Amino acid sequence: MSYPVIIAFELSTPDPEGFPVAVAWSLPGGEVKHTLISPEDAWLERDHGYLEVDPQQLLMEGHSAKAVLQELREDLGEEALYAVDLHGSEQALEAVEEALDTELDLPLRPLAELFAGVPGEERELCRQESESLLGMDLHSAVGQVRLWLEMVHRCGL
Numbered sequence: 001m002s003y004p005v006i007i008a009f010e011l012s013t014p015d016p017e018g019f020p021v022a023v024a025w026s027l028p029g030g031e032v033k034h035t036l037i038s039p040e041d042a043w044l045e046r047d048h049g050y051l052e053v054d055p056q057q058l059l060m061e062g063h064s065a066k067a068v069l070q071e072l073r074e075d076l077g078e079e080a081l082y083a084v085d086l087h088g089s090e091q092a093l094e095a096v097e098e099a100l101d102t103e104l105d106l107p108l109r110p111l112a113e114l115f116a117g118v119p120g121e122e123r124e125l126c127r128q129e130s131e132s133l134l135g136m137d138l139h140s141a142v143g144q145v146r147l148w149l150e151m152v153h154r155c156g157l
Helices: 041-045 055-061 065-076 086-100 111-115 120-134 141-154
Strands: 005-011 020-026 032-036 081-083 108-110
Touching (some): 005 141, 020 065, 020 086, 020 141, 032 055, 081 086, 120 141
Parallel strands (some): 005 081
Antiparallel strands (some): 005 020, 020 032
């Protein structure tokens, strides 16, 4: 079975100035890649009031936005990229574009497109079964990607 490429980000804060701190994406074989993103200096210079993550942990354990983008592009090929949270993904990618002074032009699509032919009741049942089966943090980027991959499988897409 070939799976769609699904992406999810975690942002530093929910406000519009939030920057990406973690990302996860699926591969066509159903595997999931995920990593922390080391913040760019400009991101840390903004006055966020508070951060929901430890910047030192990101600096020590994260990968640069450039490295993450390069690996994502290599994995993506010509595939469409389905975003769990389209707005949050656009916000994260805009921060990366700004930091790298480049246009990413990634084929970002709303995840809802994948499930357009699945009735709402059936989709909700797939979601509940998938959440129950996975039993993981579904608020993390990797948890979100795994949830939606499981839903793709259960809904027969």
